[in-house]
Each structure stands twice: as C-alpha cells, then as structure tokens.
Amino acid sequence: MEMGWLLWGTAVLLLLHVLMQLSPTVNFALRIGFYCVLCLLASALAAVACLLVNGGRTVKNMRIIKAVVKTFKYFFGLRFEVKGLENFKVEGPAVILSNHQSVLDMMGLMEVLPDNCVQVGKKELMYMGSVGLIMYLGGVIFINRKSTSSAKMVMSEVAKTMVAENVKVWVYPEGTRNCTGDLLPFKKGAFHLAVQAQVPVIPVVYSSFTSFYNPKTKLFTSGKIKVEVLPPIETKGLTSDDVTDLSDRCFSTMRETLFRLSGHPGEAKDSS
C-alpha cells in the first residue's frame, strides 16, 4: 500500500518537473503557488510562536517573522548582496522607504529589516488568512488606500505613536507593486509622516527583478538582488510646505541608485 503511494508521488513529482521544464507558464505558476503555500504555512506556525513568546500584537514579533522569512530565499535560489546597513543605525525612529516590485519583496524586506520596525500595508492584506494574521501580530499598520482621508488620519496617528514608542516605519512610497525596472511617481503619505514626526527618511533600493522575475513573460528563475540602504535624510525643521521637495529629492536619489544597480529598463544589464 505504502509502496503504491510512493510510486504515485514520484510519478507526480516527475510530471511536474517535466512540465516545469517544458512550459514557462507552468514553471511560473508552480513557483508562485509554492511561495504562497510557504507563506501561508510559515505564517500559521510563526503565529503560534508569536502568541506563545510575546502574547499578542507587538513589533517584537517581527524578529520571529524575520527569522522565518529569511530562510525562504534558499527555496527559490535567490541571493542578496546588501550594502549600507550601518545607515539604519540612527538613534530613534525613522521612516524607511523602498521600491516595491512584487509579493517576493517580503524576502528582501526581511533580509535587512532593522529592529522595532513596522510596515504600512493595504488593509486587504489582513484578509489573507494566516498571512493576514501574522501581519497583524507583527504590528503592520493597515490603511485604506481607497479613502485618502482615512489613510491620512491613520498616518497622522502613526506620526505620534512612532515617536512615543521609538518605532521605525517602512513605507512603499509607490503605493503599489511595479516590476518594470523603473519607479512609479511617489505618493506623499510617507513624507508627511516623516515631517509630522520630525524624523529622518532612510531610502532603501532593491535592484530590478526583471532579469529573473517577470510576471508578464512568466519568467521566474534563480537570481541575485543587490540592496542598498542609503544615508538618512534629515527632516528637522521641515514643514508640510517642504513635503514635495523632500519627495522629489528621495525619488531622484532612489531612481539614480536603481539605475546604477540594475541599468535603465530595456538596456543590457551589468551581470556582475
């Protein structure tokens, strides 16, 4: 009986392997499917650990989540080359900004995440079963992107609590995923947050995924991601009138860095 199951299991695995070699669509769907299953299962296990160790919703749970997610890269043959981690060592709270290319970004996020740091996410993520639960337990700040006024209200509350509780906040200023090798125009929320809290902004740039991941062409292979944490930009003394300048400055610095790390979209890339 057991022998039968073993044979069937081996046959199914072999079939999947052949299909993955023959069809990029199958390869892509299976790898992304595996990523989702991994996230759902790991979140369920990590949620139990978080509840046992820390008892409920707290940024301390991010340490547990980080330890778990940092192992995911080995399943997908991804390597990270990180520079500038010393730039996270600012005293007190800060707003961290980074480019957002894919759901795979959770691996890059956890690769460099400093202590006491929560992320801003769209509220729909809360309903992704165990993944939503682990985000809630980690202290993720959920916003309603469809209602500017409610998102602004949540962010101005965060401006107060991040200073009082000495927490860093990670925001994806493009406001949505974008895997084109370029940046989308930045939304203003992260910069209002930094100015209201009078805390520095720390930009983080991930090289383009396009050489190994492209949902349009169903490409998903192994690859290397370069990450650079840039020097903090102070906001002390700035007011809401300076938000546009601050946003423009961060946008150009991050775009220059993105192109330096992975070339302009469409150009042949440096494979070093």
Ligand SMILES: CCCCCC/C=C\CCCCCCCCCC(=O)SCCNC(=O)CCNC(=O)[C@H](O)C(C)(C)COP(=O)(O)OP(=O)(O)OC[C@H]1O[C@@H](n2cnc3c(N)ncnc32)[C@H](O)[C@@H]1OP(=O)(O)O
């Ligand atoms: C263990 C295994 C686990 C495995 C899986 C789990 C892995 C890890 C778990 C933890 C990790 C979780 C990570 C979650 C990541 C989630 C990623 C996302 O969801 S990205 C999407 C959500 N995030 C964002 O959208 C942030 C960026 N967006 C903004 O900041 C926006 O500005 C806004 C959402 C606040 C508002 O957007 P919008 O309505 O489009 O309005 P704007 O055009 O930006 O602004 C309109 C005007 O309002 C002014 N403004 C904006 N904010 C403010 C403010 N706070 N105060 C005052 N005024 C504000 C702005 O300046 C505009 O006015 P203008 O006159 O035009 O300047």
Ligand SMILES: CCCCCCCC/C=C\CCCCCCCC(=O)OC[C@@H](O)COP(=O)(O)O
């Ligand atoms: C009981 C419900 C079951 C639901 C099953 C859900 C299956 C999916 C499970 C795991 C997927 C892993 C997701 C990791 C978190 C990714 C966060 C993320 O990258 O969100 C995207 C968001 O930033 C921007 O969204 P849009 O680009 O605007 O869209």
